[in-house]
Amino acid sequence: MPILNRKTLLFGCYKKTRWSQGFTIVELIVVIGVLAVLTIIGMGVYSHFIDKAKNTRAIAEIRGLEKEILEFWHTNDRLPDTLGELDGSAMLDPWKTPYQYINFDITSGGEDSRRTTGKNNKGKGGGEDSRRTTGKNNKGKGQGKGLDKSTPLNSDFDLFSMGKDRMSAPDLSDPSSQDDIIRANDGSYTGLASEFKS
Numbered sequence: 001m002p003i004l005n006r007k008t009l010l011f012g013c014y015k016k017t018r019w020s021q022g023f024t025i026v027e028l029i030v031v032i033g034v035l036a037v038l039t040i041i042g043m044g045v046y047s048h049f050i051d052k053a054k055n056t057r058a059i060a061e062i063r064g065l066e067k068e069i070l071e072f073w074h075t076n077d078r079l080p081d082t083l084g085e086l087d088g089s090a091m092l093d094p095w096k097t098p099y100q101y102i103n104f105d106i107t108s109g110g111e112d113s114r115r116t117t118g119k120n121n122k123g124k125g126g127g128e129d130s131r132r133t134t135g136k137n138n139k140g141k142g143q144g145k146g147l148d149k150s151t152p153l154n155s156d157f158d159l160f161s162m163g164k165d166r167m168s169a170p171d172l173s174d175p176s177s178q179d180d181i182i183r184a185n186d187g188s189y190t191g192l193a194s195e196f197k198s
Contacts, residue, residue: 051164054094054095054164055094055181055191055192057094058093058094058161058163058181059181059190059191061091061093061099061161062099062159062160062161062181062183062190063190065083065086065091065099065101065159066159066183066187066190068086068087069086069101069157069159072085072086078105079103079105079156079157080101080103081103081106082101083098083099083101093161093162093181094161095161095162095163095164095166097161097162097166099159099160099161100158100159100160100161100162100168101157101158101159102157102158102159103157104155104156104157104158153182153183153184153185153198154183154184154185154186154187155186156186158182158183159183160180160181160182160183160193161180161181162180163178163179163180163181163193164179165179168180172193172194172196177193178192178193178194179192179193179194180192180193181193182196184196184198
């Protein structure tokens with residue numbers, strides 16, 4: 001029989017240390033739970049960052065389109081009928097939806113295709129005036145029909161993205177219009193509809 005002394009008990013092959021036994025199930029569950037919570041928090045932060053980046057991209061693209069439209073206007077003494085007249089292609093926003101453009105010279109009194117058009121292009125259509133206005137209580141934009149027409153967002157043309165939800169309504173205070181990226185005050189404001197102050 002081997003002689004057991006203090007060193008053999010602590011460091012020898014007869015006494016196993018805690019670290020050589022591995023983790024317990026409870027410890028593994030706690031670690032997995034902590035990692036899950038950190039992953040969920042990280043995904044929320046990442047999603048918010050992606051949304052802000054897409055909004056910024058849409059704002060920059062709307063400003064670029066506005067510049068092209070104004071150059072077209074000065075060159076041809078008229079606004080383009082569609083965005084396709086600028087470069088021959090329909091430009092998509094960061095959410096893969098075409099930018100919405102309304103030339104007031106050709107849409108007045110006609111069918112308004114901007115009315116709450118969602119993912120399946122199911123819209124309400126119609127409207128006496130295609131100009132987007134500040135809507136009820138001057139808290140947003142609308143397009144005309146039944147809204148406060150005394151304060152239009154623009155006097156020349158409308159240009160906007162329907163945003164992340166790919167839906168839009170006549171009044172900016174409507175939840176489906178809150179994420180729209182709009183051009184207002186004849187170009188002096190470009191940004192989120194929810195942040196627009198008339």
